[in-house]
Amino acid sequence: MKPKKRTTIYDIAEKLNIAASSVSRALNNNSIINEETRRLVHATAAELNYKVNTLASNLRKGESKTIGVIVPRINQNFFSNVIAGIEEASYKKGYNLIICQSNELREKEIQCVNTLINQHVDCIVISVSAEGGDYAHLQSVIDSGIQLIQFDRVAKELETLKVINDTEQISMKAVSHMIEQGYKRIALLEGPQNLDIFKQRKEGYLKALKKHHMPVNDELIVENAWTKELGAEGTKRLLNLPQPPDAIFASTSDFSALGVLEVALAMGIKVPSELGICGYSNEAFTEITSPSITTIDQFSIDMGKTIAELFFKEMGKDASSRKPKTIRIKPSLIIRASTNRKDKK
Amino acid sequence: MKPKKRTTIYDIAEKLNIAASSVSRALNNNSIINEETRRLVHATAAELNYKVNTLASNLRKGESKTIGVIVPRINQNFFSNVIAGIEEASYKKGYNLIICQSNELREKEIQCVNTLINQHVDCIVISVSAEGGDYAHLQSVIDSGIQLIQFDRVAKELETLKVINDTEQISMKAVSHMIEQGYKRIALLEGPQNLDIFKQRKEGYLKALKKHHMPVNDELIVENAWTKELGAEGTKRLLNLPQPPDAIFASTSDFSALGVLEVALAMGIKVPSELGICGYSNEAFTEITSPSITTIDQFSIDMGKTIAELFFKEMGKDASSRKPKTIRIKPSLIIRASTNRKDKK
DNA sequence: TAATTCTTTGCAATCGATTGCAATTTAAAA
DNA sequence: TTTTAAATTGCAATCGATTGCAAAGAATTA
The missing domain is CATH 3.40.50.2300 (Response regulator)
Structure with a gap:
């Protein structure tokens, strides 16, 4: 199978007429090995193109x-x-x-x-x-x-x-920022609630509303919108409400935020004046859409x-x-x- | 260190009073092991929460x-x-x-x-x-x-x-496409020529020009422009030429194409009417810039x-x-x- | 010169699983 | 009942490197 057997410490040992254990010690520059033999071993190892077998070494060392x-x-x-x-x-x-x-x-x-x-x-x-x-x-x-x-x-x-990440806190900050920008009806695109991070993003959203004494509106919360397509879909539904939102926090991802943006532009809704959008993750593209998308960098x-x-x-x-x-x-x-x-x- | 030693085939063997080799064979459903012992071994393995040590196995098997x-x-x-x-x-x-x-x-x-x-x-x-x-x-x-x-x-x-990838061929196709769109002075942002792929992209560019009987113009070829920043820099230089290009093939990457786009927009040059741009790689963002960027998908x-x-x-x-x-x-x-x-x- | 210490090396076991070969048991055939 | 074949199982070596311990050799001290 393999063309030639790989060199082992035994090959080196044999060639130098010393014990394999000495070779091992020499190669690890480890114990108190005579400088001369250490040099010899290293030279021979190089000459025979020796490579340690990490498998063997790890097995022995238990790591x-x-x-x-x-x-x-x-x-x-x-x-x-x-x-x-x-x-x-x-x-x-x-x-x-x-x-x-x-x-x-x-x-x-x-x-x-x-x-x-x-x-x-x-x-x-x-x-x-x-x-x-x-x-x-x-x-x-x-x-x-x-x-x-x-x-x-x-x-x-x-x-x-x-x-x-300090998810809840940053989500709260993002939503607060939107509130400070004067948005009054902020919608949430949320992710699967069995994952804690999405729960926390929602929690931050709720806390921000509460802190600013704004009502929580269930019809403004869209479940499970974490792809571009699902984000777009949810957005359509939101924007067709009798009282549509004036901002959307796409807490699932920038991709869903992108879906939001595309739908808004397609419907002739101006961003950010008529609709604010915030994504999550700081994907490369958020910087270069027009308008560029507000988002959260996770480092x-x-x-x-x-x-x-x-x-x-x-x-x-x-x-x-x-x-x-x-x-x-x-x-x-x-x-x-x-x-x-x-x-x- | 480790809390408890992990179970080995020897532990199973000992418990069942059989040889380790039999355990090994049983676990591998391998040789002609008695069905009864096979079941016993599997049961005991599960009970003791046995996990093979892949290191040992691989060492022995040489793979x-x-x-x-x-x-x-x-x-x-x-x-x-x-x-x-x-x-x-x-x-x-x-x-x-x-x-x-x-x-x-x-x-x-x-x-x-x-x-x-x-x-x-x-x-x-x-x-x-x-x-x-x-x-x-x-x-x-x-x-x-x-x-x-x-x-x-x-x-x-x-x-x-x-x-x-069939790099040369697709590069040729990209440039030909630009020629067919009526662009007359097509510039190239090229990558390090010690890498074959970049050489081939250039080659495709040259061949497309040749095929359509267009002159090769050295001042339209920018070396080593493979980040967004370098792409932008090169573009500025190109667009300030006495005879600037009317199209740029950013053969290095979509990022450099993005640099091109940003510079063009900043200079008030219209894309695609006054300047055509083609990138390379089909990064996610190319689809959503405005205008969206022509590029090459590498699958x-x-x-x-x-x-x-x-x-x-x-x-x-x-x-x-x-x-x-x-x-x-x-x-x-x-x-x-x-x-x-x-x-x- | 003898006793003691320090360096350096080798022996042999070990890590855990696999496998060729021999041995044992069981079943089938004579 | 004996012989032969088949089915199972065990023994022991092996993969390659590491390491505790003992041994040998060299150097130092008494």
């Missing part, structure tokens, strides 16, 4: 120097940015990433978790799928003694490390780095002293044209 | 069921889509992905390659970094007997499997799937019968408003 990452979709801006952040920070420490996508499916998520446990990863980083259900599979990660870090979409009942790359750093920091501790811990990253409201009807630059 | 992927940046639309495609196809076959990013740096790319070789991955999939240099590190992948698949940005001198997810399928197909063959092979995926020209000054919908 894998690998972090498993499970996200709903790899090719979603937010997630790919988080992954990029994790990768950058872990690579520096000599850790590799195994990436899986759950496709928002519980069943596949369970499969991924099992694969990663079998791979003996040192840590599993996960943003749970939207499908919901119980979290026995995540519990079993913990039981296996593998560090579990949840981010963004977290199962809050599980006592693990968590890295999340996704930083989030990735934070996750990796958290893992390395907690790594030393043994299981008994592991405590659940939540790191909040403050997102930032990016005010653009789509909600800006007062301040002219 | 890793893992594919290593190296891309310049994980969080670039094109790459994250390719990765998503690879992941989807390989997961079905029980293969995992280890992802690395080279950050466009040769040095890091070499590191990644070594890590993946050490990990004993069964295949390395790579899109080379822009930095260039020799490809000794890729040669050493081949020498290690690891399947090497290059995609998109390939080192053509290396005899490996390759999955690429990135399909490309990922194709890569994985190619690997699985070639996997069976032994090293000696491995032949270099190139699969071309035909990209598609997506004509939008930014070049459409004739046909009105």
